[in-house]
Amino acid sequence: MKAEYLNPFLQATINVLSTMAMLSPKPGKPSIKESDITVGDIMGIIGLTGHSEGSLAVSFSESCALKVVENMIGEKHEEMNEEVADAVGELTNMISGDARSQLQKVGFDFTAAIPTVVRGKDHTVRHVAQGGTTLMIPFSTDDGNFYIEASFSD
Amino acid sequence: MKAEYLNPFLQATINVLSTMAMLSPKPGKPSIKESDITVGDIMGIIGLTGHSEGSLAVSFSESCALKVVENMIGEKHEEMNEEVADAVGELTNMISGDARSQLQKVGFDFTAAIPTVVRGKDHTVRHVAQGGTTLMIPFSTDDGNFYIEASFSD
Secondary structure, X not given: OXXXXXXXHHHHHHHHHHHHHOOXXXXXXXXXXXXOOOOOOEEEEXXXXXXXXXXXXXXXXXXXXXXXXXXXXXXXXXXOOHHHHHHHHHHHHHHHHHHHHHHHHOOOOEXXXXXXXXXXXXXXXXXXXXXXXXEEEEEXXXXXXXXXXXXXXX | OOHHHHHHHHHHHHHHHHHHHOOOOEEOOOEEOOOOOOOOOEEEEEEEEEOOOEEEEEEEOHHHHHHHHHHHHOOOOOXXXXXXXXXXXXXXXXXXXXXXXXXXXXXXXXEEOOOEEEEOOOOEEEEOOOOOOEXXXXXXEOOEEEEEEEEEOO
């Protein structure tokens, strides 16, 4: 995974969350993910192909997901139902789209697959890029935390 | 999702499981997935782009995953660790590759992203293809059940 990919994914996450969910997420320190441990309760995953092959995951705590979706669709949900999952999928799609648009400007063309959303406590996630590293960026908001992970073959 | 996609995914699953894991999975009746409910303990997910956008998920019960991985790598694992996750990711990759090769022969070109593997009891999964349907095919083996899901925008 190229270092140049970091900023587009970070910036896209801030852009989409602030535009679509009226939140101001503060990024923490990006790190190389060394284990499968995750902290989220709901996660959107989207595959990317083109300049290289990869995947992007966006994972929210339950409280953060419910706030994000409330702000996005103007409707409060008390539990993690299918509408919340659809909204997280759509958000993952938009973050991927914003990042791809920035990556294209610096010469890296990517196409996105469709998002898949996984819900469940205590799940672990592992990206299987041959020889690739997985980069993780944590974000904090007043309504809880979330993080993104990106992994690319090159 | 085109009806022509069904058989390549079904056949690829049988091909890969029988070649790589010496199992003879029996396919059940394919159906349109109407809800998020899943039955698996470990799932490989891979995004596809090209003729249309989609994703493929391959989900195993714990007992079936452990047997598949034992047969694949010739080493018995008692629990769902990172090596089991890597093997499930590789298997997902191979099923996608075999299906894409069959689809190419009938004029549908696809490129695959990298697999992501999710582990955890009681997780639910939802594919978010705009206007797309999700097709589910259950398989049974002497060592437990697994299923595949495929969802495409067209």
